[in-house]
Amino acid sequence: MSHVVILGGGICGLAAGMQLAGGGRQVTVLEAQHFLGGLATTLRGRTGAGFDFGPHAYHARNQRVLDMFKAIAHDGFPARPKNVRIKFRGRYYKYPLEAVDIARSMDPLLAARAFLDYLSEVVRRKVFPRKLVSAEDWVTQAMGRTLYGLFFGPYTQKVWGIPPSRLAASFAQHRIPHISLWKVIQTSLRKGHAKISGTEHRYAPLVIELFYPPKGAGLISDRMAERIRAKGGRVETGALVTGVEMRDGRAVAVRFRRVPRTDDGGQLCLMATGVEGNVDPYTVNGRPGPEERIECDELVNTIPLPHFMKLLGEAVSPEARGAADLLRFRALSIVGLRVKRPNALPAQSIYFQDKTFNRLSETRNYGGSELCAPDETVLLCDITCDVGDAVWTADPGDIGRRCARELEEEGFLKADEVAECVVLRTTFGYPVYVVGYEQAIDTLMRELMRLENVVTGGRQGLYKYVDMDIASEMGLSMADHLLSGSTKQEAIATIPYEDRVFA
Ligand SMILES: Cc1cc2nc3c(=O)[nH]c(=O)nc-3n(C[C@H](O)[C@H](O)[C@H](O)COP(=O)(O)OP(=O)(O)OC[C@H]3O[C@@H](n4cnc5c(N)ncnc54)[C@H](O)[C@@H]3O)c2cc1C
Incomplete structure (x- = not known):
């Protein structure tokens, strides 16, 4: 049976794995963290309260993907109308x-x-x-x-x-x-006259309904992994991919290391690829663990594209390696607060210009009714940052208290109601679309198209600022392609760049 190795156990890699395992392939998913779901996870704090990587509500333009989410969360996936605000020049408005x-x-x-x-x-x-x-x-x-x-x-x-x-x-x-x-x-x-209604920008999904499992967004990824295992597939956590062996333009094996968890006190995780150069949460006492090797017939990549190019090493051209160096990510710290009150915000999320955080969210308002005790609520503060800066290195308690003070000023809570402060960190929060990045992507796509048994997709694997629905669709499309036996060129040659779902 043909063996497919999938790099990364986020929602994209898991959707691909689920589809491939269902289609009769032998599947191995390798995930560096001790948990599954990547950005679409829900991690637990001291008392078992759930904290997302910023609230992750489900929606989809593609009916197949929405049906898949609904089938997976069959025991509870309530929809709520979208209710997101922005504070602008002292007043709250609908977002955007x-x-x-x-x-x-x-x-x-x-x-x-x-x-x-x-x-x-x-x-x-x-x-x-x-x-x-x-x-x-x-x-x-x-x-x-x-x-x-x-x-x-x-x-x-x-x-x-x-x-x-x-x-x-x-x-x-x-x-x-x-x-x-x-x-x-x-x-x-015409101040005071009827509101002129605006429209969301044409590329944004016209999202009016959001779905959210009461126990947290991570439920979907966990259940995808269960389905892979039920079909005999392997889903390995704590397995950091460290290299891809290529022979005659084909991936033949993957090297990986067993690595320790990245949670540490109030820090619930630190997601990194291990080849950033300036951050490595995976070494024990400064020494990496031994490497293991696993052979593959086909390879699905969902880890960040520039880092994947590094793992391919000399198998890719210097031009492609140069292009990969031009791509960079904005890091992200999510500060989670468990608050001793049943409800705090008048909306699901609120955007701010003048606070430490860019966005503040209350998961209960998305439908996360079982994330914490009924007399408590969980608030999430999204803070974009750079690896090594003051936010990135802040102690969870200190940055939590800073956010709590700002929330008190805003009238949402009293700082002494905060019972727990946690931080979730990732080096690859957002792909930064710097001037010239399109040319770099074109170079990388051309290079990857040459590698017939390697496909790359997902938010990280394609360096595309997409949501869970598209990341999942990318996973399904990569699996469909591998199961179909068509060539990569046949499968995606006709897809215009803007809708590209894998390379
Ligand atoms: C703050 C925030 C809020 C969001 N809110 C929403 C929302 O409300 N709704 C929505 O639909 N989408 C939302 N998104 C987008 C959503 O998170 C992503 O589209 C989706 O989770 C991407 O899935 P992925 O599998 O492509 O990537 P990821 O989730 O990033 O998965 C990649 C995986 O690869 C692993 N990995 C990396 N390097 C290695 C290595 N060397 N070896 C092994 N494993 C490795 C990582 O640990 C990770 O698990 C949000 C994103 C952010 C940042």
Whole structure:
């Protein structure tokens, strides 16, 4: 029987494994952490309360994927209407921010300035059209410099840690709602009139309903693993992949090490690939454990693309290795608070510009009713950071208390109601779409297309800012391809880049 080794036990790798095991393949999943689900996990604190990597609510544009989630969480998967807010210039608005909200927050003088800026951009676009290279170019030409400076510039810098001038234009095009200045002005002149409804930007899923298992998001991944094991597959945790052996352009074996857990007191995990260079949570007393080797007929990768290229070593061209070096991730620390009150927030999540955290969420409001005792609630604070900076190295208690103080200022709780502070960390929270990253990705995709028995997919494996539904769809597609016996070229040659599900 053909043996498929899957690198990474996040939701993408597990979806692939489940499908392949169901299709009669011998499957081995290798996951570095002591738990499964990757970013889509739920980890337990001191009293057994569940903490997600930021709240992970399920939704899907693809019916096959939604049906799969529903079948897996058959004993409880309630849907709730989406209720997400943003605090902007002192007031709460529906998220994402709409034209009407920005207009409401402006006095007429500021609105006039924004409008003049916008008009000058419209004229400039017509008279001197220019190539849009960065997110800053894209936002200023779409909305004018005033709006850019008011919100998008500072917020983007905070979340991504680099100025929007270094982020690719395609990032803004895909992730930032398009705001019509005409609407802003109309609304500002019609204060008090009926709200002009805005739309979510065209690339974002129009999510109005979110599903969440009462015991936590990680339930789906755990059950996927159970299904793989039930079909005779192996799912190994604490197995850090350290190398891929290639012969004549084919993957023939994978090397891995048994590694210790990365939880440590209030730190519930530290996810890393082991080849970052500047962080290694896997060595015991500074010494790595012995390497093991496992042969494979086919290889499915879901670990971060640039790190996977390192594991391929000399089997890939220097050009591809150079391209991989251009890709970088923004690290993420999730601060989790167990709070002695049954409910704290008026929404599922709230975005902030002026707090330590970018987003604050209450999992109970997504449907996580069994995550903690009924008289308690769990709050999650998402903080983007860089490996080694003050947030990354902060003691869980210290950073938890800092977040609690900010929450008290906001009126959501009293700091002394916080019963537990935990931190979940990952070096690969978000792929950063830096200017020029598309060319690097093209180089890597060309290189990987040559490797017929190797497929890569998922949020990390394709370096794509996608949600669990797409990551799962990528896993299923990789499995479908391997089960079909078609060539990679046949399977994906017709898929346009934007919809690429694996390479
Ligand atoms: C803060 C935040 C909130 C989110 N909220 C939502 C949401 O509400 N809804 C939604 O649909 N999506 C959400 N997402 C997106 C979602 O988390 C991802 O799309 C999805 O979990 C990606 O799954 P994956 O398997 O592709 O990657 P991952 O979950 O990152 O899995 C990759 C796995 O590879 C393992 N690995 C890495 N290196 C090695 C190695 N050398 N050896 C062995 N294993 C290795 C990692 O430990 C990890 O388990 C959110 C993401 C973030 C960051």
